[in-house]
Amino acid sequence: MSDPLDSDRLTAALSALGVRPGDVLLVHASLRAVGPVAGGPEAVLAALRRAVGRDGTVVVPSFTPENSDTSPHYRARVRGLDAEAREAVRASMAPFDPATTPAPSVGVLAETVRTAAGAERSGHPQTSFAAIGPAAGKLLAGHRPNCHLGEDSPLARLYEADARILLLGTGYDTCTAFHLGEYRRPGPPFRTYRCVVTPRGVRQWWEYEDVALDDSDFAAMGAAFEETAGPGDVRMAPLGSAPCRLLRIRAAVDFATGWVTEHRRPGD
Numbered sequence: 374m375s376d377p378l379d380s381d382r383l384t385a386a387l388s389a390l391g392v393r394p395g396d397v398l399l400v401h402a403s404l405r406a407v408g409p410v411a412g413g414p415e416a417v418l419a420a421l422r423r424a425v426g427r428d429g430t431v432v433v434p435s436f437t438p439e440n441s442d443t444s445p446h447y448r449a450r451v452r453g454l455d456a457e458a459r460e461a462v463r464a465s466m467a468p469f470d471p472a473t474t475p476a477p478s479v480g481v482l483a484e485t486v487r488t489a490a491g492a493e494r495s496g497h498p499q500t501s502f503a504a505i506g507p508a509a510g511k512l513l514a515g516h517r518p519n520c521h522l523g524e525d526s527p528l529a530r531l532y533e534a535d536a537r538i539l540l541l542g543t544g545y546d547t548c549t550a551f552h553l554g555e556y557r558r559p560g561p562p563f564r565t566y567r568c569v570v571t572p573r574g575v576r577q578w579w580e581y582e583d584v585a586l587d588d589s590d591f592a593a594m595g596a597a598f599e600e601t602a603g604p605g606d607v608r609m610a611p612l613g614s615a616p617c618r619l620l621r622i623r624a625a626v627d628f629a630t631g632w633v634t635e636h637r638r639p640g641d
Contacts, residue, residue, distance in 0.1 A: 387424040404417060421539075468569040468571040545596065550629070598629075
């Protein structure tokens with residue numbers, strides 16, 4: 374068995390992949406796929422921050438499907454339960470608090486960023502983002518509560534900033550930026566969402582309408598994007614035990630917009 378990676382080797386590997394000082398970097402990571410890292414997730418974050426330098430910013434999704442009864446997470450949790458048991462699950466759901474609500478479903482690196490000293494978090498009760506670095510506040514500001522991942526979300530600010538996406542041991546099925554393409558297709562379908570919030574300190578359920586998000590074809594979309602990507606739009610290299618990709622967010626989102634327009638039927 375090879376020795377665990379250390380933070381310095383990770384930094385060098387990220388730089389070799391193409392991460393540059395000053396980058397805004399949206400990271401999706403499976404540290405289990407990467408393999409052992411000396412110092413754990415804190416060392417991975419340290420490597421990312423060294424790779425982007427003091428002028429760069431690291432961004433992660435800090436999503437919270439655990440406080441919603443319209444999420445796939447909830448449906449899986451209550452599958453097979455009777456009505457009384459489902460209601461008990463709903464009653465136990467903690468409301469979203471951007472300062473304290475954990476985001477266990479998006480991985481240990483995201484939690485490491487969210488809880489790091491100096492990190493900031495956007496305010497959406499379902500699809501918040503956390504970031505650390507000088508651009509964090511600007512990127513996360515104005516995340517409208519009824520806009521998961523559209524023009525009033527950090528994804529649009531990342532697009533404007535010409536950010537790059539790091540898939541660190543994960544596949545295109547986790548590429549959140551593709552969702553921005555769903556908003557940009559003509560006439561996207563909408564659906565109802567519901568989650569627990571605490572406006573003015575009072576726990577309550579909040580229901581809202583937003584674009585119907587669907588990541589079921591993201592793996593196929595990513596493979597097609599990779600086949601047709603322009604020079605520098607996708608860079609690939611192994612890091613530890615995992616394949617890694619570095620994507621230009623503008624190229625990825627523009628491709629996704631065209632893909633969903635062409636491949637999904639109106640209303641789907």
